Amino acid sequence: MSTDSAADGSLDHDAPVVLVVDDEANVAEAYALWLPDDYEVRTATNGERALEEADEDVDVVLLDRHMPDRSGDDVLERLRERGLDCRVAMVTAVDPDFDIAEMSFDTYLTKPVDQSEIRETVDQLLDLSSFDDRSRQFFSVSRKIGALEDEKRASELSDNETYQQLCERRDELSEELDAAVDEMDDDGLEAAFRDL
Amino acid sequence: MSTDVEPAGVVDDESFFRTLVEHGSDAIISIDADSTILFANRSVERVFGYEPAELVGEPLTVVMPERFQAAHHAAIAEYVETGERTLDWNDVELPGEHKDGHEVQLSITFEEHRYDGKRVFSGIMRDVTDRVERERKLERQNEQLERFAGILSHDLRDPLNTARAQVALAKNADDPTEYLDELERVHDRMGELIEDVLTLTKQGQTVGEPEPVSPRAVAEEAWQTVGSGDATLSVEDVGVVQADRERLRSLFENLLGNAVHHGGDCVTVEVGPLPADDGFYVEDDGPGIPAEDREDVFDYGFTTDDGGTGFGLNIVESIADAHGWEVTVAESEAGGARFEFAGVRLGADDE
Numbered sequence: 001m002s003t004d005s006a007a008d009g010s011l012d013h014d015a016p017v018v019l020v021v022d023d024e025a026n027v028a029e030a031y032a033l034w035l036p037d038d039y040e041v042r043t044a045t046n047g048e049r050a051l052e053e054a055d056e057d058v059d060v061v062l063l064d065r066h067m068p069d070r071s072g073d074d075v076l077e078r079l080r081e082r083g084l085d086c087r088v089a090m091v092t093a094v095d096p097d098f099d100i101a102e103m104s105f106d107t108y109l110t111k112p113v114d115q116s117e118i119r120e121t122v123d124q125l126l127d128l129s130s131f132d133d134r135s136r137q138f139f140s141v142s143r144k145i146g147a148l149e150d151e152k153r154a155s156e157l158s159d160n161e162t163y164q165q166l167c168e169r170r171d172e173l174s175e176e177l178d179a180a181v182d183e184m185d186d187d188g189l190e191a192a193f194r195d196l
Numbered sequence: 197m198s199t200d201v202e203p204a205g206v207v208d209d210e211s212f213f214r215t216l217v218e219h220g221s222d223a224i225i226s227i228d229a230d231s232t233i234l235f236a237n238r239s240v241e242r243v244f245g246y247e248p249a250e251l252v253g254e255p256l257t258v259v260m261p262e263r264f265q266a267a268h269h270a271a272i273a274e275y276v277e278t279g280e281r282t283l284d285w286n287d288v289e290l291p292g293e294h295k296d297g298h299e300v301q302l303s304i305t306f307e308e309h310r311y312d313g314k315r316v317f318s319g320i321m322r323d324v325t326d327r328v329e330r331e332r333k334l335e336r337q338n339e340q341l342e343r344f345a346g347i348l349s350h351d352l353r354d355p356l357n358t359a360r361a362q363v364a365l366a367k368n369a370d371d372p373t374e375y376l377d378e379l380e381r382v383h384d385r386m387g388e389l390i391e392d393v394l395t396l397t398k399q400g401q402t403v404g405e406p407e408p409v410s411p412r413a414v415a416e417e418a419w420q421t422v423g424s425g426d427a428t429l430s431v432e433d434v435g436v437v438q439a440d441r442e443r444l445r446s447l448f449e450n451l452l453g454n455a456v457h458h459g460g461d462c463v464t465v466e467v468g469p470l471p472a473d474d475g476f477y478v479e480d481d482g483p484g485i486p487a488e489d490r491e492d493v494f495d496y497g498f499t500t501d502d503g504g505t506g507f508g509l510n511i512v513e514s515i516a517d518a519h520g521w522e523v524t525v526a527e528s529e530a531g532g533a534r535f536e537f538a539g540v541r542l543g544a545d546d547e
Contacts, residue, residue, distance in 0.1 A: 026378065030361030033368055093353040095346070111357035115364070 015040050016126050017057045021050040021072065022064040022091070031062055031091075034115040035122060047075045054079055058086045060125045062118070063105070065092035073103065080104050087125035087136075091118075096147040098162040106140045108147040134180075138173040141166055226318040229276050231256040231269065234316060243302070243323045245295030261293045276315070289328070292321065301328035344393055351389055355382045392507035395446065406438040406519070411448075411476050414441060415467045418448035425461035432468035434476045435542040439519055447515045448478070450508040451535055455480035459532060466528075475521065475540035481530035490525045 017040045022028040025045050032041040042058070044050040047070025054061065061079070065072040076088060088104070093111040100108065106125055109117060128136055145166050148157065157163045217224060223243040226235040233256055236248040244251075244259050251258065257265045271282040285306040291299040300323055307318045362379040366372035411434040419429045429452065437444075448467075455465045459482025467478050485493055494513040512535070516523040521537045528534040 024358055024361070026365055026375070027358055027361040030364040033364055093351075093357065095349075111353045112360050113357060114360060 016059045016122075017042070018122055019044065019050065019053050019058045019061045019086075021045075021047070021061065021067075021075065023067040027064075031113075031118050034118045036119075039122075047071065050075050051078055054082075054084055054086070056084065058084070059129060060122050061086055061088045062091050062122070063088055065090055065094045076103060076105060087128055089121050089125060096144075096151050098148065098160055100144055100147065101162045101166055104140075106136065107143040110147070110150070134173060134176060138170065138177055141170045141173060145170060221322075223321045223323075224318060225251065225256065225259070225321070226316050227256045229272070229315050229317075231272060235318075243294075243300060243321060244292060259292050261291055261299055264290065272317070289324065301325040340397075344397055348390075348393055352386055355386045355389075358382050359386075389507075392511070395507075395511055406440055408436045409439045409441045409444055410434070410436050411439075411444065411467065414444050415448045415452070415478075418445050418452055419465075422449050422453035422456060424456055427456050427459070427461055428464045430464065430466045432466075434467065434469045437476075437540050437542055443515045443518070447512050450512050451478045454508055455482055455533065458482050463532075464530075469542070470536060470538060472538070473542060475536065475538040475542070477534055477536045479528035479530075479534035480532040481528065482532040484527055484532045485525055487527075493525055494523070 015038050018032075018035060020028045020031045020041060020043045022031070023045055025043075028043040028045060032043055035041055040057075042053045044053050047067055050061075050063070051070075063072045063075060072090060072092065076090075079086065079088070087106045089107045089109055090100075090103075090105050091109045091111065091113055096108055096110070106128065107121060109121060128139055131139075145163070148163055148166070152160075152163075218237050219239075220237065221239060223239040224235070224237040225233055225240060227233055233251045233254050236246070236251040238248060240246055240248055240251060240259075246259070257268070260268060274280055274282055288304050288306075290302055290304055292302045294300050302321045303324045304322075305320045307320065309316055309318075359379055359382045362375045362382065366375035366379065369375060412431045415429065415431050423429060452465055455463055455478075459465075459480045463480050463482050465478065465480045467476060469476055494509050513523055516537055520539060522539045524536050524538070526534040526536060
């Protein structure tokens, strides 16, 4: 992955491609503005348009949940049906509920977001693309747990089976990853996940 | 119960025990295995409103709300037959029924002894109505607080995010006016949201001391604030209702404001009495509310309009609830919206 512009000033064909989806045009535009100039940013202000803009080249999608006509949840499902393996961040004012456990996104941002949050998230998701499936799952599951822990009371969490299952899944993946890391002695991977 | 080590003195004096039982602050009722009352102490009068003599010989169910009677008979039959206790015998909280029909919250301890060869069951009952009501009130308040925290966090997130976006775009623009105008609009919206949540919080589920109020006068007052242009308000005499004047005004402001907002400058709004004379209606000749939305309009957050906060009718409903009125939505003859408030006690309009 390169973040440098090509010498002729056009976008590097290796430049990250980010698709920003929000029904408020100004919001989508602001996210685009917050990302580095040399990223290729596509914007869509509704779900239908988002599906048109999504293709194999898209690396990361920033996806609003609550949109008229076609919701972000629906867009996410369609993307996965089409076999598009892009990384997806839900960026939304919708409080996460336990149903997020079943959704195939990588991370969950709650509005309001700012520039550093958007940039960090996109860069993290771009990095994630180079990791194996198990690492990505670990990331996604950890983020779901984090989103629920921010939203729900401790008593609600401890009573909830879905949440317990997510935690078990995270611990399993963590053990598997630890074993893999020991084998490879890969400090980079360990470092990458230390602060998740 | 007798043992060899009982000291002499008061324990031999039967009147000591009689006085203790009769004048204890807890109500005590003893029944036989058929649930017929054998004994009731003086305190039953304070708790249940019956003289002890009125109760003796009666079935226990006279002091029990109907919905618990079948369970009581089943429980006692089960216990007499098998010795199995279907509920805890210590400090059980159950409601009793007062002579005048209202329910009394009781904390009950059950005892059993033999008298004259028969099984006798006694309930020692403490009136905990005040405590239970305090607890319920606290619970309601907690639920409400939680709801408002949810509303605030959730509904301010979106406009705050939009505001941040406008700032980012304004900073980057040669002419930021457009973005600043939008920013102003977003800030107004957040302000309205906060106002509405405050209104709802203050309305709560209770009203102040109701006083006789003329809905006609209050509706006309509210119209001064929210009426506009060529819109017309026509008010028939509705008489006088028992209401919290300020909240009734808030109810009319929301309804009349909605009618003007959705019905346009030339809308006609009418306020009048219900045919059954048990309330009043507010209707307009605007576009009306589609039948499929009528169930949802009172839900918090329901709005068909980007500028609306979706609180208006939620406020209307909470004010109606707090007065004990029943509010329904229908269609006016002109095809507009019609809100009916029933269960309102009306008197003649002396104002």
